[in-house]
Amino acid sequence: MSERRKVRFYSVQYEEDRKRKKSGVRRTVSEAFEMVTRKSIASGFSNGHKRGHSLKATTLAISSFSTRKRLRSKRLLSKHMGSSVNLLDAKNYNPYQAAREGLVEILRQKFETDYSFRVNDLDEDGLSILHHATRYNQDEVVVFLCSIGGIQVDVRSAGEEQTPLHIGALYQSEKAVACLLQAGADKNAKDNKSRTALHYAARRGHVTLVKMLTSLPDCYVDWPDIDNTTPLHMASVNGNAELVDVLISRGANLMATDCNNMTPIMLAAADGHNGVLQKIFDYAENMNKVCEELVNHKDIEGATALHLAIQNQQYETIKFLLDKGANVMERKENGVTALHLASAQGLTAVVSLILDYYAIIDCVDLEDCTPLHRASQYNHVKTLEVLLQRGASANRKDRDGLLPIHLAAWKGQVDAVKFLLERTDHENIYEIDVFDKTALHWAVENGQYECAVILIKYGRTRLIQMKDYSDMSALHYAAKKGNLDILKLMLSNNAEVGAKDRDERASLHYAAKYGHYECVKALLDKSGQETNDSDVDGRTPLHLACLSGHNKILSLLLSHGADLSNRDDHYCTPLMLASATGHTSTIQLLLLNHADVLANDRLKNTSLHYACANGHVQIVLALLDARADVTVRNSQNQTPLDISIENFQQEVAITMLKHRCWRECMEMKDEVGMSPLEKLIIKLPEAAKILLDNTSQKSNLDDSDPSLTVLYDFRYLDPGPDELNQANQRYYALKTMATYRREKLLSHPICQANMAYKWNSFGRKMCAMNVLFYIVYLTVLYLHAKGNLQARNGTDCYPNITSDTFYLTAKQDFLISTRITQALLFILVIISCCREMLTIYQQKLASLVIVDNWCAIAVIISTILFTIHNKSPCEYYRRSGWITIFFVWLNLTLYLRRVPYIGIYIIMFLQVLASLMKAVLMFLFFLLAFSMCFHVIIEKDHSEINPFRDMITTLYQVFIMTLGEIDFQDDFLKKFKKFQPFDTDVYFLLAIFLFIMPVVLMNLLIGIAVGDIGQIQANAHVQRLSMQVDLLGYTENMLPGFLQRRVYKRQLQVQPNKSSLSFLERLGNFLSGKDNSKIKVASPEGEEIDFNIQNQITRQTRSIRKLEEEVATVNKQLKEIVEHFDKDKTLISYRGDYDGTSPPRRILSSQTLSPTAIARRKFFMEGGMIPHS
Structure with a gap:
């Protein structure tokens, strides 16, 4: 990389670090120091360009930072920046950067001029100045910082909680560490992983620092970290013999164990650090310690140092451990010895070496497997040869009865199979395991074609025809697994195609069941006699x-x-x-x-x-x-439709x-004479709606055409008076809909048409008669009460001495009209009794929970008391009179719930009343609270005009005030003087009352009533329909048979778009209760939308079910694959048993049978059969 590109690279890295800081990501200590280095280089690059210096100067600065040579850095900076280091502006210089560069004068000026800076503060990376100085081994800066008052020598970094001493030990800052120790740093300070500075020095192999730290008094040489790892463990893992020697000489415990119960010797043996082992054992011998105790220590899995060395193929270490007395017969928790491990990995030289130390050649693990089993399983032919030469037995079986040749055949180890057949007894090829399986069974079941060829070559027809405990031959397994090549191989070697297992299944059965087409074809081409053979x-x-x-x-x-x-x-x-x-x-x-x-x-x-x-x-x-x-x-008297309803298959x-064929389905009645419609309504209402659609036939006209006709078929809704069930009762489907609150079904046009024609035929007449009956009842009651009171001549009331009850002292003379009304009332009572008895007979025990019946009983009792002739006293007479009138009106109101138009509002009124009753308790609490307060605070003059004179009148007054009837002027303003000295209390209490009761509480009650109005209206509609259905059914059942036949209609044809009624006729029908509403006809567009939605749902449901079936199939296949590859579990992990896979049995289990064996046995016990539906 060129110099210019190197500078650019560090600048980009510094910018990335700045972005990372803004994102809030916490760095580790190592990352923090890398960030600092990039920042220094980037700042040097920037300053160099600002001052016009050459690229060479910046490159030299980079070199000085990378080599961390403080004096050279000072000289370079002084030379290329044109000024002395001591003259740099301390205010604009980063103190953390100065500490890294060793600029003591800059730091001194910083602390002298900037009083806001605190020496123990952490930077953005969670490090203090002392951490930075120690990291770059700036001993002069460390000495200066330690001389400052208030310095914390053991200040901890953020996150890892490391002290400067930890940092110095980690980065081998020997001078800085010496200064820190001289300044009193805690040598045993621990970070968040409970590690001391000695841990870091030992892990990095810093011998000088280890000597420095361990030479101090009270240094914890064997302090364990969070994983119970001591410094000696870390030194042993790194293979640093000199460091190990130092720690041992300072008293380190050779038998210290970590969280896996591993000693330093075991860690060194696992990585083959023979020098470390030599140091440890030399010291142990000098201290007269028993080497066997050290070398045969076990970890949490029972492995010794020898096991670990063999596992990692450390040959020299193995020889060393054997020479030091390692026990070759030590077993792990699963019974594995060193010889098992070496055989499984094919370490022939190690096997010979272990046998030279008198290892038992046929030793077994917990699965009774010998080393020969393991070598056969993993195809180590040379190891097999050594074991056989040294006397290993090839006839030894494991717990599942498997020979080495069985395991080799199961794993498809061709070389091992050939070697065992050539060097051992040929009769072993016919040996069977605990499941009576031969090696050929295992090879065929696991698809090992080459092994099958070799086995058949040696075993011939006898081996092919051998059967296991379920009487399955190898040909059965080939057909079951779909191994076409193996199947053809056995067919060419005269395998018996018609052989049956214990479930009487031939190979063709298994091939057909598991869908192996080519295998089925091959078997049929060989022999077609088994085509119609039956199994068990x-x-x-x-x-x-x-x-x-x-x-x-x-x-x-x-x-x-x-x-x-x-x-x-x-x-x-x-x-x-x-x-x-x-x-x-x-x-x-x-x-x-x-x-x-x-x-x-x-x-x-x-x-x-x-x-x-x-x-x-x-x-x-x-x-x-x-x-x-x-x-x-079927035998349970169920049709296919009944079966679908019973299983909720909508x-x-x-x-x-x-x-x-839907009519044929619906004509089939059950044993009690009921059609499937009732079950459809109860369990599958959506399917019931389809049936209702089927019974409604429209003419081929537009829905808005006035000539549109609709033919409704009521044969399923209402079979008629002559089709009774076995209980001799007439079925009415709308009653079932009402009972189970099927609103959509009750609102269906055919149901509405049925109710409309029944209502217009006889319902409204019976309703009018009932209303007339109540009107006559009320009229007679009123006339009787009025005439009875007018008949009193010269009556006079006086207070009784002992009570306030009044009595009429004059004799009552009854008018003739009064006696007539009395007789009429007796007649009405008799009629009411007959009606009520008939109702109870119809409703049975259900009548006890119906409010209408109790109201009717109350009317009868109160009417009898009201009509009995009385003289004196007359108190109960007047009381029974108003009770009778009230309950008659209540009965009439409840009856009108069933009538169209007005019934829904009565039901809504009752439901609103029920909603408000939920808040009655809270309302009552406030009512009592304010009543008691007003009664106590207001003076009681016991005058008739004082509404607060007693508790009862106070309750009524507060209740009336709650409704808004507050006479402030008369009740409060004019009585201001009477309230003194509690006038303030009264007005304060009144203010609270006015806010809580009329405003808050009343609005709350209104909100409760109005908030539920939508739900109330919907429920009221369903309830009115249910009541109307009950009324129609009850009324129809009360009619004689000939009248029922007369009013019954099996079909009804209507013209929903044509209305021939005049306004007067409509008004008359409204007053008489006749239903004028048009019967709704579902629009084709709506039906099409519903049909499309239903189709969409049906398709989605089918797709989901298809996916479920596919997932079930995949799960089944995965289960078989897992069962197959479960046998390939890794035998040797980092600290496991074998480097390979385990046989299809419980190698690492303590149960009687392995999970795979249990699965196989379960499959054979079930015969591979799907239970009968």
Whole structure:
């Protein structure tokens, strides 16, 4: 790099550092010092150009900074800037830069002239002046700074909390460190990682500094950092023998352990630092320490120094440790010895060396694997040869019964397999493990073609025909895994194609199930006799192919004579299995080949039942187009539509109701005589709406055409009086809608039309009769009360001695009119009793929770008390009179909730009342509070005109004042003198009252009522419709059968756009309660929008389901891949066991069986079968 480009480079780097500072990123100490150097160079470059100096001067300045030679820097600056260093302007000079450059005079002038500067302040990088001076070994600056009063020798940096002594030890600033120690710096000071200066000196290998620090009294030579690492650990890792010698001579603990329980010896052995090991063991021998104790220490995984040396292939270190007494039979936690590790890595020389130290050649780990197993598993032929020459047994099995040849075949180690077959007994090729698998089984299952070729060459037909514990031969595994080359290899060596496992499955079954087309083709070309063979569940290869949706295999099997009518043990055909699993293309292929859509299984379920139960819309549509029977019932008396409703398959139900066979679906009633509509309303309201659309037929005219006609079919909403269920009750679908609050369904045009025609036919007549009944009731009550009071002659009331209750002392003479009204009231009471008894009979226990019934009972009781002849006393008579009138009016109001036009406002009134009642408790608290205050503070004169004379009148007065009726002049202003001396209190209390009660509280109540008005109006609409439906149903059921038949209409044709009523007729209908509203007809545009939205939702749902199926398939494949590659787990990590992968068993587990073995056993126990739907 040229000089000019070098200067530019440092300037750019300095600008980047400045931007980083502005972004708030904290630097480490090392980064901070690099930043300082760049800043110095950049400033020198800038000053050089400002003063017109040459590039050479700036380059020399860069050289002076990089070599950190203070005197030369001073001379260069003095020469090229044209002035002496002592004459530089101290005010404009950075003191941190002066400390780095060793400019003591600049610093002295800075501290003498700038009193605002504090020596312990940290710069933007979190470093003090003393840190900078120590970093560049400016001993004169350090001495000067330490002489300043108030200096903190152990000032800490930001972030890492390092003292200047840490910095000096890190950058080998020997003079500065000496000055700091002389100034009293804490030699044992710790940073945020609990490291002392000795740690940094040992890590960087600064022998002089280590000697300087350890020579001080009370120096913590064995102080552990946050990882329990001592300075001796760091020196051992770096391999600095001289440094280790210094630390040991200063008393460092040779057996100190870090967080992994590793000693310095283990760290040195792992990296092959033999010089460090020699120093440690020489010192141990001089101190008469036992070397075996040092060399055989174990870490947290049970590894010794010998294990670590072998793991990192440090041959010289291994020899050294063995000479020092390393135990070759020491085991790790998983039982691995040094010989296992060496064999697994193929360290033949190390294996021979370990065996020379009397290692047991057939030692086993926790998996009962010998070193020969490990060498075979990782294809180390030379190691195998050494082990066999030294007497290793090739017939030794591990815990899962695997021989070395099994592991070599499983891993595909061709050389190892060849060597073992040539050098060991050939009969080992027929040996089996705990799963009765041979080496050929393992090779085929894992797709090791070359190993399979060698094994078949030696084992021939006998080996090919051998079966494992599930009676599966190697050919089964080849078909299952889809290994075409291996399958052809075995077929060419006379493998038995028709061999069955314990589930009675041939190889063709597995190839068809797992979708291996080429394997299926090869097997069929070899022998087609197994095409229609059944397994233990009665399923043929065709069943399994349909179950998994393998269409190519399906076509291939059909072309080779597979029978579509074959049934499994549950009497399921291939079409049923494909319908249950949702393979649409498979269904279409089966239907093209004339599969029987009417066939049923053992439970009488058809393919359509299976498709409906599992929500496969496209399959349902395909089966319906293929003339599937929608009326057939299974053993639980359920049709396909019933199945879809029961399983909440709304899309399926919608599809069936949109199909041309929807009437056949709806005609099928259940065992109690109910049509599917009730279940649709309860569980699938959107599907019920489709049915309502189907029963409304419009003429082919524009919606705005006056001649438009709409034909409504009520046969499903209201089957009629002659179609009763088993409970002898008439079904009315609108009651179910009202019960479950299906607002959209109740608002549907056909439902509105049904309610309108029923209301106009008999509802309004019955409503008028009820209203007339209440009017007569009220009239008779009023006449009776008026005549009874006029009949009193010379009555007089006087106060009783013991109470304030008044009594009428004169005899009452009743008029004839009074007796007539009394008789009429008795008649009305009898009628009311009959009506109420009939209502209770109709509603059963539900009548107990209906307010209308309790109001009617109250009217009956109060009327009886009101009409009983009385003389004296007459108190209860007057009281029962007003109660009766009140409840009659209340009953009339509640009844009118069911009437169009005005009913919704009554319901809204009641709901607003219910909302306001929520705030009654708070209102009551304030009412009582102000009432008690006014009653206490205002003088009580007990006059009749004083509203605060007692607590009861005070409560009423405060309540009236809350409503805004405040007579300030009479109640407060004229009585000002009576309030003294509490006049201020009264007016203060009144001011609070006026603000809280009439303003805040009343506005709050209004806000509660108005804020909920939208929701209240919506709820009121639904509730009015529900009440109207209840009224119509109740009234219709009260009619005799002949009248019900007379008013019943199965169909209704209306012209919604034509109105022939005059204004007077409309007014008369309004007054009589007749419904004049036009029946709404959904516009085609709206229907099209709804239809498009529904289609969009349907498509999205199908896409999601398809993605779910694909994800499930991918997960299944990944699971198989993981099970396969789980066997390739790394055997040796940095401090692990082996450098390779573990066998398909629990090498590092203490369980009885490995996870892979458990998975295999679980698969075989389940037979690889998908449970029956």
